[in-house]
Amino acid sequence: MKLDLFGSPELVIFTTRDFARLAGISLAAASKRLARLAAGSTSLVQLTRGVWANRAHPYFNVLACVPVLLGNEQGYVSFLSALHLHGAIAQIPANVQVATTGHARSVRTPVGTFEFFQLKPEMLLDGVAWSDSPKPYRIATVEKALLDTFYIATRKKRRFAKLPELDLADAKFKKQRYRSLLAGLRLPPPIAAAMARRLEDVA
Numbered sequence: 001m002k003l004d005l006f007g008s009p010e011l012v013i014f015t016t017r018d019f020a021r022l023a024g025i026s027l028a029a030a031s032k033r034l035a036r037l038a039a040g041s042t043s044l045v046q047l048t049r050g051v052w053a054n055r056a057h058p059y060f061n062v063l064a065c066v067p068v069l070l071g072n073e074q075g076y077v078s079f080l081s082a083l084h085l086h087g088a089i090a091q092i093p094a095n096v097q098v099a100t101t102g103h104a105r106s107v108r109t110p111v112g113t114f115e116f117f118q119l120k121p122e123m124l125l126d127g128v129a130w131s132d133s134p135k136p137y138r139i140a141t142v143e144k145a146l147l148d149t150f151y152i153a154t155r156k157k158r159r160f161a162k163l164p165e166l167d168l169a170d171a172k173f174k175k176q177r178y179r180s181l182l183a184g185l186r187l188p189p190p191i192a193a194a195m196a197r198r199l200e201d202v203a
Contacts, residue, residue, distance in 0.1 A: 012057045012135050013068045016050045045110040053111055062111050064135035066098055069107060069114055074121065075100035076128045076138035079152070079160070082145035088171035091164040099124060099140065099148055117152055117159075127181050142171045143178040146202075150195040151187075166202050175203055 010022060020030035034052060038044045043056035051068055054060060063077055079097035083089045095106070095113040101121050107114045127144025130136045140148060146168075153160040182195055 009059060009134070011054055012059045013047070013051070013053045013065050015068065016052070019052070047109040047111065048107060053109075055111065059134040061133055061135060061137075062096060063131070063137050063139075064133065065109070065111060066096065066114070066137045069109075070098070070100060070102070073100050073102035074124050075102070075116070076124070076140055078140040078145050078148045079115075079117065080145075080149065080164070082140045083142065083149070083166070083171070085139065086142040086145065086171040088142055088146070088166055088168055088173065089164045090167070117148075119148065119151070123148070123151070123185060126184060127177075141177075142168070142173050143181055146173070146199070147178060147181050147195065150198045151191070153198065154191050154194050163202070168203050173203065175199065178203075 008022070010018065016030050016034060017027060019034060020027045023030060023033070025033070034044070034046075038046060038052075043054060045053050045055060047053050047065060047069065053065060063081075066075070066077055075098050077085070077096065078099040080089060080091075080093040081095075081097040084092055095115045097115045097117065099119045100116045101124060102116060102118065104118045105116050107116070127141045127147070128138050129141060131139050146166075149160045149163070178199055179196070182192060185192070187195070
């Protein structure tokens with residue numbers, strides 16, 4: 001079966017197994033066919049082993065790669081990436097930053113580098129919504145993105161100890177919503193207090 005790489009909504013970001021199922025061929029045959037197609041095209045690229053992206057597809061969006069790269073992990077776009085998308089910071093982050101229940105890691109791909117920050121599963125339950133895009137992905141609200149950022153800043157490596165200039169008014173940031181999310185996490189008092197202080201410093 002011949003598939004339309006540019007027309008099929010299922011062939012934007014997909015796995016070798018997805019392609020094999022749609023084409024009605026074996027996994028080995030699908031792997032060979034995709035490798036051959038990628039070798040003759042600048043549009044089809046391999047993100048990681050067994051994961052592909054069709055950059056020429058009209059539905060392609062770098063952030064739509066996140067659900068596939070997460071695999072079986074829970075996660076969503078957050079931190080500076082989400083703050084930028086909500087208009088809270090003007091500076092475009094160099095990497096796509098993702099909250100995950102999996103291990104922390106950095107994944108370099110032909111479409112960009114994805115930074116994964118590990119959070120406890122209970123931290124991923126609230127303050128997250130689906131994007132309004134043809135290939136949807138989960139993204140933190142502006143309040144949750146800032147909360148996640150401040151939480152990581154309390155850890156040993158002190159990532160996000162300094163932030164780009166924030167414009168929370170333009171992002172329609174709600175302090176009460178931030179405080180509600182923070183209270184719901186039931187973090188150790190020293191960490192919660194540090195995150196509350198960071199908010200007062202910027203808002």
